[in-house]
Amino acid sequence: MQRFPLLVMRKAAGPTCAVFGLAVLLVWLLGTAGCTYMKTRTPGDRISYEEEVGRQFSLEASGYFRWMDEPEVLDFVKDIGHRLSANVVGTPYEYRFYVIRDPTMNAFAVPGGYICFFAGLIAQADTVDGLAGVMAHEISHVEENHFIRGQKKMEVANIAGLAATILAAALGGGQGAAAGVTLAQAAQQTASLHYSREFEREADREGVELVQVAGFDPNGMVSIFKRFHALARLNAADLPPYFYTHPLPADRIYEVEGWAQAMRTVPRSRPQLETQFELARITARLRTERFDALAAEQKAKMDKNPQDAQERFLLGYLYLKRGNLPLALEYLQTAFDMDRSLVEHYIYLGRAYHLSGNLVRAKELLEGAYEMDPRNTLTEVFYGDLMAQGEGWLEALHHYQRAVILNPRSCIAHASLAKAYERIQERGKSYYELALSDKCAGRYLRAVYYFQKALKHLDKDGRGAKLVQAELEWMGIEE
Ligand SMILES: [Zn+2]
Numbered sequence: 001m002q003r004f005p006l007l008v009m010r011k012a013a014g015p016t017c018a019v020f021g022l023a024v025l026l027v028w029l030l031g032t033a034g035c036t037y038m039k040t041r042t043p044g045d046r047i048s049y050e051e052e053v054g055r056q057f058s059l060e061a062s063g064y065f066r067w068m069d070e071p072e073v074l075d076f077v078k079d080i081g082h083r084l085s086a087n088v089v090g091t092p093y094e095y096r097f098y099v100i101r102d103p104t105m106n107a108f109a110v111p112g113g114y115i116c117f118f119a120g121l122i123a124q125a126d127t128v129d130g131l132a133g134v135m136a137h138e139i140s141h142v143e144e145n146h147f148i149r150g151q152k153k154m155e156v157a158n159i160a161g162l163a164a165t166i167l168a169a170a171l172g173g174g175q176g177a178a179a180g181v182t183l184a185q186a187a188q189q190t191a192s193l194h195y196s197r198e199f200e201r202e203a204d205r206e207g208v209e210l211v212q213v214a215g216f217d218p219n220g221m222v223s224i225f226k227r228f229h230a231l232a233r234l235n236a237a238d239l240p241p242y243f244y245t246h247p248l249p250a251d252r253i254y255e256v257e258g259w260a261q262a263m264r265t266v267p268r269s270r271p272q273l274e275t276q277f278e279l280a281r282i283t284a285r286l287r288t289e290r291f292d293a294l295a296a297e298q299k300a301k302m303d304k305n306p307q308d309a310q311e312r313f314l315l316g317y318l319y320l321k322r323g324n325l326p327l328a329l330e331y332l333q334t335a336f337d338m339d340r341s342l343v344e345h346y347i348y349l350g351r352a353y354h355l356s357g358n359l360v361r362a363k364e365l366l367e368g369a370y371e372m373d374p375r376n377t378l379t380e381v382f383y384g385d386l387m388a389q390g391e392g393w394l395e396a397l398h399h400y401q402r403a404v405i406l407n408p409r410s411c412i413a414h415a416s417l418a419k420a421y422e423r424i425q426e427r428g429k430s431y432y433e434l435a436l437s438d439k440c441a442g443r444y445l446r447a448v449y450y451f452q453k454a455l456k457h458l459d460k461d462g463r464g465a466k467l468v469q470a471e472l473e474w475m476g477i478e479e
Helices: 022-029 049-061 074-085 119-124 128-143 153-157 159-172 176-180 183-191 197-213 219-234 250-262 271-286 291-304 309-322 325-338 343-356 359-372 377-389 393-406 411-423 427-441 444-457 463-474
Strands: 096-100 107-110 114-118
Touching: 049 107, 049 114, 049 159, 049 444, 074 096, 074 128, 074 271, 074 411, 096 119, 107 128, 107 159, 114 119, 114 128, 119 219, 119 271, 128 197, 128 219, 128 271, 197 219, 197 250, 219 250, 271 291, 271 309, 271 343, 291 309, 309 325, 309 343, 325 343, 343 359, 343 377, 359 377, 377 393, 377 411, 393 411, 411 427, 427 444, 427 463, 444 463
Parallel strands: 096 114
Antiparallel strands: 107 114
16 A cells, blocks of 8 residues: 655644554454544534545545546446436535446445445446446435444444445455455445445435436336346355345335336437447456457457447457557447447547557547537547647647546546646646546545645645645645
């Protein structure tokens, strides 16, 4: 675990400690006094009690997981999440969505609006409506404050302890993180995130309504639950962690099915959303499974449906991500020839041409993408990269700035803008954008490191320095 030497500890009310290992965490869970490098705010402070639990969780969890930042997964999950949370009327929470690079099938909500998905759950989702259903269920846990309501009174008083409990539970659910923990401990920890039957029912009921209001099909929730249920039956001896936190007895599924069917839904064609979902799912698999097996599976799907442009596109995308440009170009080009109705087909073929050195063709395709959808973050980023290739850094900067404006929550947009600022010697702004990029992915500790570096280069009284100071203050760090 890396701690950053520049991290300056705030003089906190409680005990402070720079090194925070799993051992300390487990000691904490046993009720012994632990240590933290953050200031513990008390209830009634400027931000709410639940937000404080979430804030502490996100800072502590930062160093324990590998956070995904690929726009195909992270930006997509955030998009679905914010579509849903935007429909929660009067919510006091600012929602933040993250994806953990781990094949475990799990998702969990942290008080205060932090929702984390493991890549394994995205890989197992059968439809975009199903994924939205799981997300809506988690949002409902946050809205109803289930975690804190389910704790014993004494535990609730200890914010740091609550954050540690959630982290331990989440770690129990991650294969990569469970190395120092026995399986029994892991299962026990994961189970501590278990909600009562009554809370699960409430989250289902409200989740079904939320997906419906947000324009998704509530039947997707039923289908994903059935899929999970079948997976659990197949693998009863080694249940994915999701089942410890969300038991899925048949009666629960029937009940959700009844609610979903009572709602009037009009099936709609959403080819772009479906494409984005397929890209998210295959990228989640790419980062957690063996490439050869995944490519062979996708090739078999394509061979089975030779007229299906989508399967071909996804195979080309896999090769593009792998860096196999000849095969990427072959499949992306043939998919493009079959179906030019989707902006993604332009964007990724353009990218493949760019990386292959055919800048003219790349430019044509990215301009085609821009014409189809002038508000696409990835088009701006890839177009900026193309300009940067020709040393047009100022033009690249302009496109990256636009990408950030279009989607301020996009890691890749901030990381690209950082690259351009560095190139034109704006070091303070460059570190600031790097910090935002890390923060967007959930890498809060690294964000602190870059915010502190940014402060050293920014004009002390300028607006940039004030923004950085506010970020550091939120994280409980004195610069
Ligand atoms: Zn639940």
